[in-house]
Amino acid sequence: RGGERQSDTSDSETTDVRRINPQPFSRDARYDPNSLIKRRCRLIDHRSLLDMWKMYYSLLALGFPRRPSWNYDMTRENLLRKEEKSYREYLNDLHSRNPPGSLSHFEHNLETWRQLWRVLEMSDVILLIADIRHPVLQFPPAMYRYITGELQKQMVLVLNKADLCPPPLVIAWKHYMTSQFPHLHIVCFTSHPGQPYSTVLQKKRMRRKADWNNAGGPIDILKACQEITAGRVDLTSWEQKIQRDAVAERLDGERTDEGAESVLLEHQSDSALEMSSPSQELYKDGVLTLGCIGFPNVGKSSIINSLVGRKVVSVSRTPGHTKYFQTYYLTPTVKLCDCPGLVFPSRVNKQLQILAGIYPVSQLQEPYTSVGYLCERTPFLSVLKLKHPKLSWTAWDVCEAWAERRGYKTAKAARNDVYRAANSLLRLAVDGRLCLCLRPPGYSCLREHWENHPDLPEIMALQGRTTEEEGTGERDDEEDGESSTEPEEERDRDADDDEDGDDEDEGFGHSKCKDDKPPGFNVNMYNVLRENECE
Template sequence: MPPRSKVNSSLGKAIIRKRFEGKRRPTDRDTELHTTDMDDGPSWTKLQSITQQGDLEEFLHTAELAGTEFTAERMNVKIIAANDKAVNPYLLSAAEEAQTLQRHREHGDMLRVPRRPAWDDSTTAQELHRAEREAFMAWRRDLAQLQEQEGLLLTPFERNLEVWRQLWRVLERSHLVVQIVDARNPMLFRSRDLTAYVAELDARKRSLLLINKADMLSDAQRLAWADYLDAQGIAYLFFSAKESNARLEEERERDAAERLAQEMAMHTVDEDALEGIQDLDQLRTREQQHVRRDHERDAAEAAAALAAFEASVHAVSLSAADLRTRVLQPAELVSILMRECPKIADEHSHGRLMIGLVGYPNVGKSSTINALVGSKKVNVGAMPGKTKHFQTIHLTDSVVLCDCPGLVFPTFATTQADMVCNGVLPIDQLREFTGPAGLVARRIPRWALEAIYGIEVRVRPAEEGGDGVPTAEELLTAYAAARGMFKGGEGNPDEARAARVLLKDYVAGKLLYCHPPPTWPAAQDFNADHYEPHAVARRTRHLVEGPAGQGFTVRHAASDRNNVRRAVVTGGSARVDALDARFFTTGAALKQAQRGAAGHRVTQGRGFAQMQVAVAARSHVDNEGEVRAQGAVEAAQMAAQAQQARMAGGKKAHKKKRPGKQRSGQGVIDEMYL
């Protein structure tokens, strides 16, 4: 008789009973779909963003949208073949990239936003949901055909119908729809069809482009974008939520210091008044008076801050010339939005101006809202960290912000590497890193990379086919060796780990690159102001100015050590060839190895101590490329102390092997070595 299973067999039955509690169990005669759940599910799963799906998830989701049969769309798979002429098969050449961008402009009208089907008072909820699913499935089919027939690459886009429903509600309620985009690549994050959809809903509604992170653009770059957007007839504004929040934080710290000083002074007065109170009722009354006084003071300060903010909004007076390239303050931005927002009377607005905010999850939409709301010293308690549903936030007595969840619109992309560098794809889940790292090496000048990180990037010389631009392997090897990022088993530089650090710095703006307008002739000239030597010297200590007339010099502080120089090589087999040549051609090294092998002399712990010294010496480098003062000497001392402790311990330092069952031949082997 087999042993009884330890698993509680009643657990599965309890789960089934809980699932069908209050419902009839399905029978074999029921004609229900059991492969996919037709219900939208609980509230916490409805608005989970879905931008990428596997084959099985795509199949089931398509069947759920259809609702009648299991017919799934054929997945479009694009295989990037390796080009013999290209250095990196995951990147495009200059001619191929220009041709791809031209095709993107030709088919830009085909990237549409899913429309909500028409409905009226006679439409039931089931009919509306069925019509929405059918329209959404048709929209996804059109995008799949666009990829398959035209051979174009699309970025991951939102595949959850419930998230698009939130966008529909925001567009229906808002009088002014503001698209928030990243200033480094505004056209990638802008949905051109969204402007047309807003006009289709109501001709009186308007759209506006808010270019956030404008502090990363120089004056010449903002002027170039202003000329392009004016020529295209696109209404725009420049804003920097990061700078606004930094100023607000300074104001909060200053106000907190002043309040602390006032409370300490009042506390001293209260202690003097409490010395004569001995009755408990009098003490409670005194405490209630303090609480009431604090509430009244907070309410008065909030009212005064709100009145001051509204006064500053109404006092804004900017001309059209000032708005072309000016990075607006929060009060100035609210004033311009109030001026651009049309007044439309409906049942949702109640006489207020409704301003809808739409944008990608990573363009700073939440930071913009915090900057606007925090400017009047009001906590944003109603806003969670990740917005699940659209929310209305009362900015002033006459302005209401309608916040939409972060939504990824379908957009054209040149390569997967471009999507990673633009922050569309997550870096931590990245598997192929040579493409994005090679794109960073192309866009950022080599000397700037060396100056920012304090490293030396060795490139292939011109006689071997090099063009002076480092490849992904050359850049990642130099950074990984300088930062002590080595693989455990092989001892080679860990290029994957270095790629994640560099790409995160690129997305965060430490390695700054701004895309030019489509009409700009040369992309590298557009970023010349960011990598002018004086500008780079202000951001790093590795670029030092020499004597008069000698220009700037890059200090390779993190790459000047001998172990880093040995690890950084230009070719894949050059390091192995160099080690073989040094061993077999140097007579002293060969003779020493032969003597050691003949005498069987093994110094216990010597290799371990040397390994600890090497690892410690190459790991004491901070993120800025500065070599720390402590390093190999301290590591050698610690290793020597550990070796002395082991030698002094003798046999006591070794654990006695636990007796066990001897296998065949084990006893003979043990006797030979005892």
């Protein structure tokens, strides 16, 4: 129809109007422009099986910047100049090997990479933190090859937030990562063990004292380090510290200051570490140095607080909250080095980066595509308690319904604030209250095997779950704990809320009900795993 012309006569003037790609006037027409959108959705469904080796394709083309060689004869200025030159060459080579638009969002700040170099050089054992919901997005194989190959150091993968996934899936991920990386030690960590399912979307969150030692996993990290050191470092004091912290936490939730004062904090600037030589001797002076690295928003600060036994690092949902290199002396023989979170180059889908907390939600200009990606893979109707419209859902419809339910209105026209609602949904996904979990390849075929695995009771004990609680979570409670017209009594997690809130301080606590009925929603988070997610 590109050549079709229409004559329009107005005020004795004739103009020719060329119609380009005209749209149908009725939905019953043969041509439907929404078919293009459906075609793209089908393409996404076909590519639901993610291969981590394709995401980090070619270790040469998609590695990470390395520190150039240096010696003590070089001055500080020469070393900095050489590092800047090497980093520019790495970026130029990286972009030349990959077509424009193929690379995902990654760290471009040289100072952040310098702090990673210092941590890798100083540490004896590297702790890489990853989110159990999507570990393949936060585990670069190039880092594993570099640490275990060139540096000849041991690496421990800490799968954090294990309480957000069903126990069979946790076991499946552990076995998959072990099969792909045989020299890797894997431990699980929990963020809110024993958290009731009924508080998954609870609006009122009672402020409570942060129980850092409730997060399970410090004893598992200790056991992994004992296996690695093989008696070359005395870790008895560390084991005693963990036991003291656990006992103090159980005594009415009051922690003594004995263990807190024994932890020394040392802030080291980057300039003080520029000429630090890489430690060739492991466990120098009988001290075990642990290096803590990971992507942003994986709960690295929470793990450090749990290992220390008190809050020493502020926790925020903003990616890259930790900015500086810090060292913590847990005991006289154990030292912990904290590195700021950074994103490695990859070809991960941008929607997955957003839902994994790698890309900041506050910087997202168009959140509706990510909301659609999320809603296609989660039972959002039962979780959000939204009414299904007559027509099929779109991302805009979901955001508008959520804005209506939460009372999000624009300032002047008092219309539904759809943008704020979209940001709220994405933050629910990042926080784990609207849970999206990836599966390892072949999980659905071996589901029965993982559900009857011998390690299942151990994972359930770590999560603080019981069989009865898991069964009650299957029920869909008809009683709604919050009204769509109820005014909000606290600031919600929206696009304008960028303050560094301490999520562990607020927690997901809930008030007790007289009739012992769970307040809010009673939703089983495990139902978000569908059969066609990652076959």
